Amino acid sequence: MKLKIKKITKQSAEKTLKKVRGRPFQKGKSGNPAGKPKGCKNKLTLLAQNLMSDQSERLIKKTINLALEGDRTALKLCMERILPPVKDLPIALSIPDLNQEGVSKKLMEIILSQVANSELSPNQGQAVSSIVESYQRAIEVNNIEERVLALEEVERKNARN
Numbered sequence: 001m002k003l004k005i006k007k008i009t010k011q012s013a014e015k016t017l018k019k020v021r022g023r024p025f026q027k028g029k030s031g032n033p034a035g036k037p038k039g040c041k042n043k044l045t046l047l048a049q050n051l052m053s054d055q056s057e058r059l060i061k062k063t064i065n066l067a068l069e070g071d072r073t074a075l076k077l078c079m080e081r082i083l084p085p086v087k088d089l090p091i092a093l094s095i096p097d098l099n100q101e102g103v104s105k106k107l108m109e110i111i112l113s114q115v116a117n118s119e120l121s122p123n124q125g126q127a128v129s130s131i132v133e134s135y136q137r138a139i140e141v142n143n144i145e146e147r148v149l150a151l152e153e154v155e156r157k158n159a160r161n
Helices: 010-018 043-068 072-082 103-116 122-160
Strands: none
Touching: 043 072, 103 122
C-alpha cells in the first residue's frame, strides 16, 4: 500500500490557513451582525435554573438548618442574604450659606473636624470633600462664563462704535 504525499504549495497552504477553525469570518465581520438577542440566556444556565426551581425551597431550608447547626459557610451565606453589607449611609452636615465667599474652605473645615471627631468616616469625608470640590469647580466655571460673556458684550459694543 502506497501513501500519497501531496506537494505543499504556497496556494494550498494559504487556502488551508483560511479554513483554520477560530477564524471562520473575515476580520471585522461577524456571522451574526445583530449580535446575541437581549435577555437570551445560556442553555446551561436555563437548565440549572429549571433543576433548582423544583428544589429551591428544600435547599433554602437545608441551608438554614446547617447554619443553625453551626456550619460557618451556611451561616455566612444566610447572613449575606438577610443582611447585605451596608455601602453608603446618609450623613448629616451643617452647611453654611453657599453664596458666601470662602464657603468651600468653611465646608472643608467642617468635614475635617467631623472626620477628626469620628463623626464621619475617612471614606465619607473624602466623598463629601469631592462633592464640595465639584461644587467649587461649577462655581468657577460659571464665573468664567459670565466674565467671557461680559467681555464679548463689551467687544460687540466697541465694534459698533
